[in-house]
Amino acid sequence: MTDATGRPADPNSFAGRVALVTGGARGIGAAVAQTLAARGAVVALADVLPESEWTVGLGAPHTRHxxxxxxxxxxxxxxxxxxxAHGRLDHLVNGAGIVRRGPAAETTDEDFTTVLDVNLTGTFRMCRAAYAPLAVARGSIVNIGSTNGHVAVRDTVGYCVSKAGVMHLARVLALEWAQAGIRVNAVGPTIVPTDMTADVRADPEYLAEKLATIPLGRMAEATDVADTVAYLLSPAAGMITGQTIFVDGGVTIH
Structure with a gap:
């Protein structure tokens, strides 16, 4: 529905829209899917994991892929x-990602290129595949980046470089695809309590040092990230494209 000026009556509503979320089986992707569904979207969740490992429980009309x-x-x-399945595609969230930890001097070619292939090239593949239906819908994309793509972090060289690329990819596509009416943005979370960070969160020394870099003094919850993703996808952010919003409690203000 629109108001008398043609603007959406509720710019935060996703009623009548279809959103595809990659990496949607668990973690940040699952939180994004649940948030969008709660705001009225039909959500297509996609992941490489077998369904027995999925933690999100959205039923019909939502779909799994x-x-x-x-x-x-x-x-x-x-x-x-x-x-x-749904007749359209309005929104794409690129949440699929992996990490390989270890000193840069000991990182193998395989580990480095695998992380880039999933996190960065995989995000590009999805954006390219979704271009045509998103252009029809004049839709929007959000890439899941990281503070690691903005500040240097030890022992995650492939992840850091891939996330820097994911966030810059949003800028490049925003420029090229603006004429098609497609907005492209990114979010950059600090550490989030998900399976991907379980190993480092189990190290009290690491966690204490990490929290000391966050002015607000806590990790970002998956829902913090999901709310920001939903905002950037929505008509409420209709004049925002090519930007990265850091959901980081102030890490990147230093």
């Missing part, structure tokens, strides 16, 4: 499945 972002064919197939 098997996705390997390392494969161009898989990315295109999932987009086609979503459009076939």
């Amino acid at each position: 098997r996705l390997d972002v390392r494969s161009t064919q898989s990315c295109q197939a999932v987009v086609d499945e979503v459009v076939a």
Whole structure:
């Protein structure tokens, strides 16, 4: 619904819209999916994990899809499945990602390139696959970046470089795709209590040092990230494109 000026009556509502969330099985992706569904979206969740490992429980009309972002064919197939199932695609959230930890001097070619292939090239593959239906809908994209892509962090060289790329990819696509009416943004969370960070959160010394870098003194919750993603996708952010919002409690203000 729109008001007398043609603007959405509720710019935070996703009623009538379809959102595809990669990495949607658990963690930040699952929180994003649940937030968008609560605001009225039909959500297509996609992940490489078997369904037995999914933690999100959205039923019909929401759908689940098997996705390997390392494969161009898989990315295109999932987009086609979503459009076939729901008739449109309005929003894409690129949340699929992995991390490999260790000193840069000991990081193998395989570890480095695998992280980049999933996190950065996989995000590009999904954006490219979704371009046509998003252009029809004049839709929006949010990439999940990280503070690691903005500040140097030890022992995660592939992850840091990939997340810097994910956030800059949002800028480049925002520039190129503005003429198609597609907005592209990113979010950059600090540490979030998910499975991906379970190993470092189990180290009291690491966690104390990490929290000391966060002015607000706590980790970001997955819902903090999801609320920011929802804002950037929504008409409420209709004049925002090519930006990264850091959900970091102040880490990047130093």
